[in-house]
Amino acid sequence: MLLYCARLVDESQCAPTPQQREEAAALLALLTPVAKTWPSEYGLAANDIAIQVHGGYGYTRDYDVEQLYRDNRLNPIHEGTTGVQAMDLVGRKILRDTAGAVGLLTQRMEAAIAEAHPILAEEAASLRNVMRELQACQDILAQENAQAEALANATCFLRAFGHMVMGFIWLSIASSAIRRNPSPVLVQGKLAACRYFFAFEMPKVVAWLAPVAARSRLTLELQEAWL
Ligand SMILES: Cc1cc2nc3c(=O)[nH]c(=O)nc-3n(C[C@H](O)[C@H](O)[C@H](O)COP(=O)(O)OP(=O)(O)OC[C@H]3O[C@@H](n4cnc5c(N)ncnc54)[C@H](O)[C@@H]3O)c2cc1C
Numbered sequence: 001m002l003l004y005c006a007r008l009v010d011e012s013q014c015a016p017t018p019q020q021r022e023e024a025a026a027l028l029a030l031l032t033p034v035a036k037t038w039p040s041e042y043g044l045a046a047n048d049i050a051i052q053v054h055g056g057y058g059y060t061r062d063y064d065v066e067q068l069y070r071d072n073r074l075n076p077i078h079e080g081t082t083g084v085q086a087m088d089l090v091g092r093k094i095l096r097d098t099a100g101a102v103g104l105l106t107q108r109m110e111a112a113i114a115e116a117h118p119i120l121a122e123e124a125a126s127l128r129n130v131m132r133e134l135q136a137c138q139d140i141l142a143q144e145n146a147q148a149e150a151l152a153n154a155t156c157f158l159r160a161f162g163h164m165v166m167g168f169i170w171l172s173i174a175s176s177a178i179r180r181n182p183s184p185v186l187v188q189g190k191l192a193a194c195r196y197f198f199a200f201e202m203p204k205v206v207a208w209l210a211p212v213a214a215r216s217r218l219t220l221e222l223q224e225a226w227l
Pocket of ligand 1: 074077078079080081082083084
């Protein structure tokens with residue numbers, strides 16, 4: 001995903017036409033809060049699993065993973081905190097999307113679905129369903145007087161949006177690996193990782209979107225005295 005964003009940086013400056021440069025810049029602005037949070041959250045999750053795999057003795061300074069966890073715990077803070085990136089995504093990038101960036105992302109995801117290799121049909125259908133869920137949720141957030149709830153529940157929305165973007169990336173990577181067939185082991189590895197993401201991670205999107213779509217006021221109405 002970060003390489004995809006890096007390419008958008010290049011295209012926003014060097015694409016042949018002004019329209020292509022503007023589109024790349026708009027897409028990059030939309031994806032920036034995702035690029036700053038998703039890797040910072042899930043890179044840390046990977047370190048966490050690495051500690052678990054090492055077992056009890058792994059949780060000591062004899063192993064690098066403990067150091068990596070501590071170092072990477074900083075990323076969801078100094079890249080701009082996840083909560084604040086989420087408000088940027090919902091408040092500025094989606095609800096005030098004057099550049100049509102959401103439409104551009106949708107077009108690219110639709111193209112990836114259309115070009116997906118036939119053996120990834122299930123994953124392609126799953127991505128389309130997730131796109132519909134996200135769109136329905138965006139429509140709810142755009143309703144009149146919904147802004148306070150939209151911002152209060154923005155982090156859940158960001159998590160769902162980030163997974164949708166990663167689904168798009170995995171579908172593109174796996175399809176490309178199958179078509180180019182660099183080596184059977186590499187293709188099987190990409191395919192397995194893509195399928196794992198869709199089977200084990202993508203179902204979380206529905207759960208994250210539930211309080212957002214319900215315009216939950218729970219955290220807004222919580223009073224400090226109750227805590
Ligand atoms: C080692 C390090 C290096 C840094 N380097 C730089 C640098 O080079 N340049 C730079 O500009 N900054 C830098 N920073 C600062 C960094 O950008 C800030 O730490 C970061 O933006 C978070 O701000 P904060 O600490 O005030 O946290 P806060 O804004 O107080 O946030 C605390 C928590 O509350 C959440 N939160 C805050 N507001 C809301 C809200 N309205 N609704 C819901 N949740 C909310 C946040 O998501 C977070 O979880 C660095 C920080 C560190 C630790």
